[in-house]
Amino acid sequence: MTESSGPATAPVPFGVRLHRALEERGPLCVGIDPHPALLAEWGLxxxxxxxxxxxxxxxxxxxxxxxxxxPQAAFFERFGSRGVAVLERVTSEARAAGALVLMDAKRGDIGHTMEAYADTFxxxxxxxxxxxLTVSPYLGYxxxxxxVRRAREHGGGLFVLALTSNPEGREVQRARAAGGGDVASAVLDRLRAENAGEPPLGSFGAVVGATLGDLSEYDLAIGGPLLAPGIGAQGATPADLPGVFGAAARAVLPSVSRGVLRQGPEMSGLRDSAARLVESVRAAVN
Incomplete structure (x- = not known):
């Protein structure tokens, strides 16, 4: 992908833009997951x-x-080129309306292939x-x-899988790393280094499940956001956040999909559900 020529204004880092959005709109990420069951619930x-x-x-x-x-990319990609065309429109329209778009694609590869994924998103x-973009570090951080380079160049961010809510994740994430700690701790350490000197919030976040219970054995103060899936249908509630994340709870970006999407297709239902969640999260972590 060719780079544009000529002078350009340095982009505002993702962490700065996210911090501003959380202050103005509240701490909530809503997943757009067009699962077949949800399409059916909406009569589609x-x-x-x-x-x-x-x-x-x-x-x-x-x-x-x-x-x-x-947006969860896989639910769009399963429809081939037509689904990707919808994903393009959704991404553009969401950003134009003022939302930050976190592409949930969990890409992970090496070299030129990883560079191509970075260029795509x-x-x-x-x-x-x-x-x-969500990314996987399990071919080595x-x-x-x-x-990381592409994100820095263009003011983007990454959310790196660290302590995920799926039970299978423990096999890799809790395995012992070469330095003596576990793999998840090593990932968190690398993110802390990426975010050093980037107030008020770094652009490189971790994905940490809200259903994991007490995580006090981990240093979650990475200087960046903590994307926390698991609120709602997976069983966690906003009230659980302080117990899971401790002092880092105010850096948490709770992610909810079905808990909001099941209130559609009426727009008022979607909006009311999201608003209630924002207030519940604010009450829990402030």
Missing amino acids: NDDAGGLERFARTTVEALADRVAVLK LHPASSLFSDA GSLDPA
């Missing part, structure tokens, strides 16, 4: 047309008031240009370097 067909109606209704309802929207010339 499980096809590209149903996908578009679902996703664009969610954007219309929430993008002007929620801090972050998180973090380069302004891409039709899928997003504010941030250094394999993410192309995405």
Whole structure:
């Protein structure tokens, strides 16, 4: 992907923009997960047309008031080129309405392939240009370097899988690393280094499940945001956040999908559900 020529204004880092959005709109990320069961609940067909109606209704309802929207790329990609075209429109429309877009693609690879993933989601010339991207460090944290560079160049962010809510994650994340701690701790240490000297909030976050219980054995103060899936359908509540994240709870960006999306297709239901969650999170962590 070619770079633009000529002088350019340095982009505002993702962490600064996220901090501002959380202050103005409240601590909430809503996932856009057009799962077949949710399409059916909305009375929509499980096809590209149903996908578009679902996703664009969610954007219309929430993008002007929620801090972050998180499309799950796989649910769009399963419809091939038509689904990707919908994802392009959803990403563009959400950003135009003021939401930050976190592309939930969990990409992880090496070298030129990782660079291509970074260009797809973090380069302004891409039709899928997003504010941030979820990535996997399990080919070695250094394999993410192309995405880190692209994020820094264009004011983007990364959310790196660290302590995920799925039970299978323990097999890798709690394994012992070469330095003596576990793999998750090593990932958190690398993120802390990425965010050093980047107030008020760094651009490189960790994904840490809200369903994991007491995590006081981990230093979650990484200087960046903690994306916390698991609120709602997976069983965690906003009231659980202080017990899970301790002193780092104010850096948490709770992520909710089904808990909000099941209140559709009426836009008022989506908006009311999101607003209640924001107030519940604020009450729990402040």
